[in-house]
Amino acid sequence: MATARTGGLKRYYDVNGWLFIAPSILLIGIFLIYPIFRSLYLSAFTGKGMMLKFGGFANIVRLWNDPVFLHALSNTIIFFVVQVPIMIVLALLLASVLNNDRLKFIGFFRTAIFLPCVASLVAYSVLFKSMFAADGVVNSALMAIGLASGPIGWLTEPFWAKVLVILAITWRWTGYNMIFYLAALQNIDRSIYEAARIDGVPAWARFIYITIPMLKPVILFTTIISTIGTIQLFDEVYNLTEGRGSPANSTLTLSLYIYNVTFRYMPSYGYAATMSYVIVLMVALLSFLQFYAARDRS
Amino acid sequence: MISSRTLSTAGQYLFLSVMAFLSIFPFIWMMISSTNTSVQIMGGKVSLGSAFATNVTNFFTLVDVPLVFWNSAKVAILATVLTIVVSSFAGYGFEMFKSKWRDRIYSLILITLMVPFAALMIPLFMMMGRAGLINTHIAIMLPSIASAFIIFYFRQSTKAFPTELRDAAKVDGLKEWQIFLYIYVPVMRSTYAAAFVIVFMTNWNNYLWPLIVLQSNETKTITLVVSSLASAYYPDFGVVMIGTILATLPTLAIFFAMQRQFVQGMLGSVK
Numbered sequence: 001m002a003t004a005r006t007g008g009l010k011r012y013y014d015v016n017g018w019l020f021i022a023p024s025i026l027l028i029g030i031f032l033i034y035p036i037f038r039s040l041y042l043s044a045f046t047g048k049g050m051m052l053k054f055g056g057f058a059n060i061v062r063l064w065n066d067p068v069f070l071h072a073l074s075n076t077i078i079f080f081v082v083q084v085p086i087m088i089v090l091a092l093l094l095a096s097v098l099n100n101d102r103l104k105f106i107g108f109f110r111t112a113i114f115l116p117c118v119a120s121l122v123a124y125s126v127l128f129k130s131m132f133a134a135d136g137v138v139n140s141a142l143m144a145i146g147l148a149s150g151p152i153g154w155l156t157e158p159f160w161a162k163v164l165v166i167l168a169i170t171w172r173w174t175g176y177n178m179i180f181y182l183a184a185l186q187n188i189d190r191s192i193y194e195a196a197r198i199d200g201v202p203a204w205a206r207f208i209y210i211t212i213p214m215l216k217p218v219i220l221f222t223t224i225i226s227t228i229g230t231i232q233l234f235d236e237v238y239n240l241t242e243g244r245g246s247p248a249n250s251t252l253t254l255s256l257y258i259y260n261v262t263f264r265y266m267p268s269y270g271y272a273a274t275m276s277y278v279i280v281l282m283v284a285l286l287s288f289l290q291f292y293a294a295r296d297r298s
Numbered sequence: 299m300i301s302s303r304t305l306s307t308a309g310q311y312l313f314l315s316v317m318a319f320l321s322i323f324p325f326i327w328m329m330i331s332s333t334n335t336s337v338q339i340m341g342g343k344v345s346l347g348s349a350f351a352t353n354v355t356n357f358f359t360l361v362d363v364p365l366v367f368w369n370s371a372k373v374a375i376l377a378t379v380l381t382i383v384v385s386s387f388a389g390y391g392f393e394m395f396k397s398k399w400r401d402r403i404y405s406l407i408l409i410t411l412m413v414p415f416a417a418l419m420i421p422l423f424m425m426m427g428r429a430g431l432i433n434t435h436i437a438i439m440l441p442s443i444a445s446a447f448i449i450f451y452f453r454q455s456t457k458a459f460p461t462e463l464r465d466a467a468k469v470d471g472l473k474e475w476q477i478f479l480y481i482y483v484p485v486m487r488s489t490y491a492a493a494f495v496i497v498f499m500t501n502w503n504n505y506l507w508p509l510i511v512l513q514s515n516e517t518k519t520i521t522l523v524v525s526s527l528a529s530a531y532y533p534d535f536g537v538v539m540i541g542t543i544l545a546t547l548p549t550l551a552i553f554f555a556m557q558r559q560f561v562q563g564m565l566g567s568v569k
Contacts, residue, residue: 014395017391017394017395017397018391020387020391020394020478021388021391021392021403023388024384024385024387024444024449027384027443028407028410028446031422031444032410032441032444032446035417035422035425036417039417039421042420042421093313094317098314103310108318109314109317109318111557112317112321112322113321115321115322115553116321116324118499118549118550118553119546120503120505120521120524120549121505122505122545123328123503123524123541123542123546127324127328127542129528130327130339130539133340135340136340136341136342137327137342137343138342139342171320179564180564183561186565187565231414232414232415234505234506238505238506238525239525239529255415255416255506258419259419259506259510262419262423263510269420272420273417273420273421276416276418279416279417280413280414280417283414284412
């Protein structure tokens with residue numbers, strides 16, 4: 001088709017093609033590309049509110065010496081490093097089990113496990129806050145089955161607060177990732193699995209040597225999307241801690257700190273823009289590393 | 299003797315049952331809690347109570363429910379429709395017409411997928427301020443309409459669209475926009491359905507950007523209202539639960555209504 005286009009016909013096609021993509025190019029240009037550069041420009045300015053003056057690298061120096069920023073950075077890294085692998089593995093396991101049509105009630109299980117994705121980030125954060133209260137339902141249950149000797153301070157102890165955030169995002173997003181895997185698995189030819197089964201390849205080996213390699217592009221895609229999501233973490237920590245990242249900044253994320261510096265404390269746009277570029281760099285670097293790790297070695 | 303096959307099936311059922319229980323429990327908790335008082339909720343009561351009517355009454359006294367619902371519905375539906383129109387145009391355009399520049403622009407759009415919202419919100423807020431759009435619903439919708447993710451999704455799905463249909467239509471003398479409207483849209487309806495579910499949920503549940511832009515009670519959406527009720531000094535969790543139920547019902551309803559098309563649409567996108 002493409003080879004048949006020549007002369008006037010080609011121009012006709014081109015105009016149509018550009019018309020179809022023009023609205024999105026325009027919107028992305030104004031509301032995405034322009035702000036990215038504007039942010040970079042702002043990051044060279046210091047001052048409060050609209051009283052901005054050129055500061056060169058002053059904001060970067062300030063970042064380096066800001067313990068709260070370093071705390072938010074390390075929290076964000078911890079959330080990402082711990083949560084993303086747990087979620088991806090869990091989603092893969094669920095998808096491969098849910099791909100087995102021979103199981104009864106498979107429709108029910110698929111729906112049930114996808115259901116958390118429907119919850120709004122705010123609504124489930126609020127639900128989790130009540131479930132994980134000191135005398136709340138989770139602590140009572142854990143004590144009843146002997147997993148905890150006393151109430152766990154999910155919302156008051158720095159370590160457990162981090163665990164709570166990780167549990168919350170895992171609950172909300174595992175089913176979302178699972179859907180991508182399930183969709184990809186449904187497109188794999190069943191006969192490959194049948195042949196492996198007849199050859200006596202055990203289930204775990206089929207999972208490691210057939211499922212995972214087949215799903216590699218989807219795994220890469222979901223890992224990058226999840227990485228971006230975790231690094232941008234805001235709604236959950238804001239609503240679990242009334243916007244403070246408490247206790248003792250243990251759940252303060254970069255996005256939450258940027259929000260506070262911009263809209264809650266004395267507005268400091270330049271400094272906040274500089275911090276936002278730390279997130280841009282982290283996402284870019286991690287995505288690059290993930291591409292690199294997943295590239296075909298064959 | 300139990301065969302290893304039976305054992306593994308039992309293991310799968312156990313695994314699925316535990317995961318399904320953990321997935322559903324917070325929803326059950328939400329419904330049970332809406333019938334209890336704040337003290338009972340924070341005390342972990344897991345049986346139905348008698349405070350449901352009081353909670354509903356208190357919620358409706360504290361919150362202008364029709365207004366808040368109207369705000370949320372307006373923003374979510376308009377933004378969703380516009381997103382789907384613009385993104386499906388782009389998905390069709392990028393897949394059906396090939397040129398060097400278009401491929402470069404497409405790569406650039408995919409790269410913007412990696413730009414976190416935090417890097418945009420300050421310039422966007424300043425832009426909206428200059429345009430006099432702070433505290434308006436237009437300001438909420440504008441940045442979300444061109445979604446790199448949904449463009450990607452539409453382009454991937456378009457790969458499955460039979461090009462013979464387009465060629466035949468062209469021979470019959472249909473213009474490109476007619477092909478799009480009368481052939482592409484009906485053929486791709488499960489893709490549209492899945493996109494609708496995803497985009498509607500994203501917009502309905504959107505929080506950070508509305509939190510920044512919407513400042514008066516007249517413009518607030520349900521997520522903002524639930525959040526502010528829950529972060530009061532002494533939140534009444536009974537009332538908060540009514541809010542979370544109302545905030546969750548529309549997305550839940552849309553998901554169940556479109557479940558089949560949603561799964562079909564997702565299947566199409568990864569081919």
